[in-house]
Amino acid sequence: xxxxxxxxxxxNVLLAWSVYLVLMTGSLSFAQGxxxxxxxxxxxxxxxxxxxxxxxxxLSGALLSxxxxxxVGWPALRLRGVYLILVTIGITFCxxxxxxxxxxxxxxxxxxxxxxxxxxxxxxxxxxVGAALFWLSRxxxxxxxxxxxxxxxxxxxxxxxxxxxxxxxxxxGAFIAAVAGSLYGHYMSFVRPExxxxxLSVYVVLYVVLGGVNNMWGALLGATVMTLLxxxxxxxxxxxxxxxxxxxxxxxxxxPQGLLSFRTLSSRWKKA
Amino acid sequence: MLAGQILNGIVTGAMYALxxxxxxxxxxxxDKLNFAHSEVFMVGGFIAVASVSWLxxxxxxxxxxxxxxxxxxxxxxxxxxxxxxxxxxxxAALASMALGLIITDxxxxxxxxxxxxxxxxxxxxxxxxxxxxxxxxxxxxxxxAVAFVLMALLHxxxxxxxxxxxxxxxxxxxxxxxxxxxxxxxxxxxxxFLSSALAAVGGLxxxxxxxxxxxxxxxxxGLKSLAIMAIGGMGxxxxxxxxxxxxxxxxxxxxxxxxxxxxxMTAWVTLFAVLxxxxxxxxxxxxHAREQRA
Numbered sequence: 145x146x147x148x149x150x151x152x153x154x155x156n157v158l159l160a161w162s163v164y165l166v167l168m169t170g171s172l173s174f175a176q177g178x179x180x181x182x183x184x185x186x187x188x189x190x191x192x193x194x195x196x197x198x199x200x201x202x203l204s205g206a207l208l209s210x211x212x213x214x215x216v217g218w219p220a221l222r223l224r225g226v227y228l229i230l231v232t233i234g235i236t237f238c239x240x241x242x243x244x245x246x247x248x249x250x251x252x253x254x255x256x257x258x259x260x261x262x263x264x265x266x267x268x269x270x271x272x273v274g275a276a277l278f279w280l281s282r283x284x285x286x287x288x289x290x291x292x293x294x295x296x297x298x299x300x301x302x303x304x305x306x307x308x309x310x311x312x313x314x315x316x317g318a319f320i321a322a323v324a325g326s327l328y329g330h331y332m333s334f335v336r337p338e339x340x341x342x343x344l345s346v347y348v349v350l351y352v353v354l355g356g357v358n359n360m361w362g363a364l365l366g367a368t369v370m371t372l373l374x375x376x377x378x379x380x381x382x383x384x385x386x387x388x389x390x391x392x393x394x395x396x397x398x399x400p401q402g403l404l405s406f407r408t409l410s411s412r413w414k415k416a
Numbered sequence: 417m418l419a420g421q422i423l424n425g426i427v428t429g430a431m432y433a434l435x436x437x438x439x440x441x442x443x444x445x446x447d448k449l450n451f452a453h454s455e456v457f458m459v460g461g462f463i464a465v466a467s468v469s470w471l472x473x474x475x476x477x478x479x480x481x482x483x484x485x486x487x488x489x490x491x492x493x494x495x496x497x498x499x500x501x502x503x504x505x506x507x508a509a510l511a512s513m514a515l516g517l518i519i520t521d522x523x524x525x526x527x528x529x530x531x532x533x534x535x536x537x538x539x540x541x542x543x544x545x546x547x548x549x550x551x552x553x554x555x556x557x558x559x560x561a562v563a564f565v566l567m568a569l570l571h572x573x574x575x576x577x578x579x580x581x582x583x584x585x586x587x588x589x590x591x592x593x594x595x596x597x598x599x600x601x602x603x604x605x606x607x608x609f610l611s612s613a614l615a616a617v618g619g620l621x622x623x624x625x626x627x628x629x630x631x632x633x634x635x636x637x638g639l640k641s642l643a644i645m646a647i648g649g650m651g652x653x654x655x656x657x658x659x660x661x662x663x664x665x666x667x668x669x670x671x672x673x674x675x676x677x678x679x680x681m682t683a684w685v686t687l688f689a690v691l692x693x694x695x696x697x698x699x700x701x702x703x704h705a706r707e708q709r710a
Contacts, residue, residue, distance in 0.1 A: 172506060172509075216688075219688065219691055219692045220691065222695075223691065223695060226443065226449055226646070226650065227646060227691060227695075229449065229509070230642060230643060230646050230687060231687070231688065231691065233639055233642070233643075233684075234643060234684035234685075234687055234688060235684075237639070237680060237681065237684050238681045238684050238685065240680075241677070241678060241680050241681045242681075244677070245677050245678065342635055342639070343635070346513065346517075349510070350510070350513070350514065350517075353510055383521065384521075385517040385518065385520060385521035385524075386517070386518050386521040386522065388514075388517060389514040389515060389516075389517035389518035389521070390514075390518065392510065392511070392514035392517075393494065393495070393511055393514050393515065393518075396498075396499070396507055396510065396511045396514075397498055
């Protein structure tokens, strides 16, 4: 039982990090559920129908998800703000319809037979992704991310290719989400298209918002707390959406600039 | 048969337009996305279920309109008033989304997760007339009439009255509007009242046509209207109307062609196409479209 809970916590942490990576470039993605589904189904088909081992199947699924993100994301990432959010919502709805209508992967009935993921594999994935994000935070790429997030016009004037930087964040997020999806599928051993609906994506974004978006530990904290707490408090589980919504509202109210305002050097100067 | 399908599409489209106009009003004046809007729309159907049992339908319509408007005022107070800076844009969207979660959960607690039947014991609504070989139910005509009358009234309000001029001034620039002595908060409240009231009536119409109020439609129908708003062009009411009718008819044609299973994708695929070829939407232009360009 505790193993299950830790497993789902690990999956949610991975998803929260995937949102965080997109958020670092200043855009909000409600499509992580679909990228998770792509990873899950692609890896599942490779392991079940072609007998691949889990690791290469997961990586292939994640790469496929990355490519899909690049193709779908490119037209949208040239735009700002609201359109980008809309396109990611659109990806979620279209992905669901497509999954339900492809007979090869089971359609509405779902796809089963994947085995092999365990608690250990999720911990390894969380460790690797965490290490990669930590390493990223020390590279020049992170500073490009920061510049694009803080002000994309200034970033463009400094010679940063804004759409490409955004695309890197978006594809990286899709990659991490797909890894989470593959592990999820191979642990549950049976998935249906409705496992990946829009609410999943909304919740993951809100985990990150609740935990704080300033650094990768916020996403880790938010996902862990919001996954484990309802397991131990019955009332919380019954009123989950309300409690969750209230928590978000309170967080946002008591940090009037919004949690999305990163504590950067410039904001500290402004305060002084 | 084809004419009947197209008419069905127009009826659906009118309802899409009614909800999309609400999104468009808020995004046009405040440049913020109100995700709670689609849940207010969903609640409209449930208020209808609660009110038609003890009120004549004309009064119920007014009750729903007012209740939706009040929910809109609450939305403004809870999720938007604190987040008025440009940086608050995403924050306000997230806050309204959190509010939407709470509204949905409360509706689930009160009415359950299953659709609740909405019955009007009026045989007149279910009788029909025949135009061009297609049968038209009076119910469909009523839906069309209500939707178009409300949109026409909104148009008159925006173009001919003092409040309408103030709303349009706010859409151009909040700062200039407040310099000209416009009470920005009051006008913002009016915008939220109007948009949410229209959404609640939209919820009533959808529940009437489906014969039941469902808590699912907020995330399906409601978010689709959001896509329609973007297809038409941000903050443009003509765009919302044309986009709504376009998607409604397209969906009906997809059913006619036997692609019923892909129908949920129509609005979103159209959105992708519009964004690639006409990034500002059909009626794009104006200050909000420029703001969205990279």
